[in-house]
Amino acid sequence: MLRLLRAVISRDLRLAMRRQADIVAAMFFFIIVVSLFPLGVGPEPAQLRRLAPGVLWVAALLASMLSLPRLFADDHRDGTLEQLALAPQPLGLIVLAKVIAHWLVAGLPLVLLAPVLGIQFDLGADALVVLMLSLLLGTPALSGIGAIGAALTLGVRGGGVLLSLLVLPLYIPVLIFGAGAVDATVSGLGPQAHLSLLGALALGGVFFAPWPTAAALRVALE
Amino acid sequence: MLEASNLECVRGERRLFAGVSFRLEGGEMLYLQGQNGSGKTSLLRMLCGLTPAVSGEIRWRGEAIGKLGEEFRSELCYLGHQNAIKEELTPLENLLSAARMAQESLDEDAALDALDRVGLSGRADLACRYLSQGQKRRAALARLVHEKRALWILDEPYVALDPAAGKFVASLVGAHLQRGGLALLTTHQAVAIPAGTVRELSLGADAAAHRRS
Numbered sequence: 001m002l003r004l005l006r007a008v009i010s011r012d013l014r015l016a017m018r019r020q021a022d023i024v025a026a027m028f029f030f031i032i033v034v035s036l037f038p039l040g041v042g043p044e045p046a047q048l049r050r051l052a053p054g055v056l057w058v059a060a061l062l063a064s065m066l067s068l069p070r071l072f073a074d075d076h077r078d079g080t081l082e083q084l085a086l087a088p089q090p091l092g093l094i095v096l097a098k099v100i101a102h103w104l105v106a107g108l109p110l111v112l113l114a115p116v117l118g119i120q121f122d123l124g125a126d127a128l129v130v131l132m133l134s135l136l137l138g139t140p141a142l143s144g145i146g147a148i149g150a151a152l153t154l155g156v157r158g159g160g161v162l163l164s165l166l167v168l169p170l171y172i173p174v175l176i177f178g179a180g181a182v183d184a185t186v187s188g189l190g191p192q193a194h195l196s197l198l199g200a201l202a203l204g205g206v207f208f209a210p211w212p213t214a215a216a217l218r219v220a221l222e
Numbered sequence: 223m224l225e226a227s228n229l230e231c232v233r234g235e236r237r238l239f240a241g242v243s244f245r246l247e248g249g250e251m252l253y254l255q256g257q258n259g260s261g262k263t264s265l266l267r268m269l270c271g272l273t274p275a276v277s278g279e280i281r282w283r284g285e286a287i288g289k290l291g292e293e294f295r296s297e298l299c300y301l302g303h304q305n306a307i308k309e310e311l312t313p314l315e316n317l318l319s320a321a322r323m324a325q326e327s328l329d330e331d332a333a334l335d336a337l338d339r340v341g342l343s344g345r346a347d348l349a350c351r352y353l354s355q356g357q358k359r360r361a362a363l364a365r366l367v368h369e370k371r372a373l374w375i376l377d378e379p380y381v382a383l384d385p386a387a388g389k390f391v392a393s394l395v396g397a398h399l400q401r402g403g404l405a406l407l408t409t410h411q412a413v414a415i416p417a418g419t420v421r422e423l424s425l426g427a428d429a430a431a432h433r434r435s
Contacts, residue, residue, distance in 0.1 A: 003322070003325070004322075004323065004325060007319065007322035007323050008323060010319075011308075011319040011322075011323070014311065014315070014319075015308060015310055015311070018310035018311070018349075019310060077304075078304055078305065078306060078307065078308065078309070079302050079303070079304025079305060079306040080306045080308065082272060082300065082302050082304075082306065083300070083302075083306045083320065083323070083324070084323065085272065086270060086271075086272070086295050086298060086300050087295065087323055087324050087325065088292045088293075088295045088296030088324070088325055089292065089325065090292070094323075221272050221273075222272065222273050222274070
């Protein structure tokens with residue numbers, strides 16, 4: 001079972017490395033969207049500090065969604081998805097591996113970039129640490145929930161727009177608790193409650209989402 | 223070993239075929255014929271378990287394939303219309319990752335040998351996007367060289383291949399039948415299979431299976 005997870009993850013990472021433009025584009029999207037806000041809103045530090053959690057989280061959410069349409073579409077087009085569906089292992093496990101690979105490629109870089117961008121908003125050290133922690137817990141949930149949407153819209157024409165309409169409302173709890181954790185730190189309350197809830201969402205997203213995703217993929221393959 | 227009874231397939235509003243039945247034992251091959259759009263690919267996908275049958279039943283070693291699930295899939299090797307080849311990866315990487323994901327043990331030497339035998343020696347380290355259509359097909363068919371699973375389902379294996387490569391694939395299928403394996407294939411280019419019993423099944427005109435040795 002672990003061998004299968006490793007095989008799928010290493011294949012997806014290798015593919016991502018051969019197509020670095022995709023990763024770089026999503027990262028630059030994140031950097032630019034976040035950097036536009038201080039320019040547009042003005043350099044008032046108190047105001048920026050208030051805006052920071054929401055802006056960083058919304059930008060991270062959109063950036064991690066950019067690569068979702070391709071999560072299964074490439075495998076679907078070249079026939080690899082059929083082979084994966086016929087592998088002598090539950091399809092849910094393969095989806096889990098693909099979700100983990102998606103997070104490593106599209107989620108983890110956001111976590112690492114966020115504190116650098118947070119400085120633009122005059123966030124303190126403790127708030128930056130909590131921002132990283134909240135993204136570290138929240139982005140896996142985004143990948144997991146996003147996989148369901150990607151599978152449901154597989155093969156649909158104009159699926160990209162439909163995917164965002166489907167997935168963004170489901171991201172709301174992650175956004176609320178993620179931005180809330182940073183907010184709570186800035187305003188002096190502890191972030192523990194928010195982070196615990198985010199952790200629960202991440203566990204739910206990563207370990208339950210693969211099964212409905214697998215069911216949706218089987219329907220798409222019929 | 224593989225038994226299909228009264229299969230029916232409906233695509234959209236159209237019924238493609240109904241009442242398709244056959245039995246296939248070890249060492250036998252079923253050669254599916256029919257015009258374009260007669261449902262050959264649909265039948266093969268049904269036999270893999272990718273598409274559910276509208277009615278009828280498919281049994282493997284006496285049990286319904288839906289019930290067997292992973293047990294059936296571990297004995298099945300399916301090669302579809304699409305090559306399942308990643309353009310960014312080299313033929314060697316494609317072959318190795320396909321084997322790993324299908325939980326088969328294939329070491330690098332065996333993989334290189336397989337690529338050698340399908341005529342891709344010297345291309346093993348070139349990204350597949352630089353290969354021609356026929357070479358991509360060969361890279362996909364390299365999976366069959368060391369394939370030991372009992373049931374092979376091949377959809378148009380000869381497409382884009384030159385006659386020599388077609389003969390080589392036929393010899394692989396022949397060797398597989400001699401080992402006691404089963405094979406189902408569709409093709410519009412008849413290539414003689416060197417060994418085993420070949421049955422034929424025509425879809426569309428009349429769905430009666432008849433035997434030819």
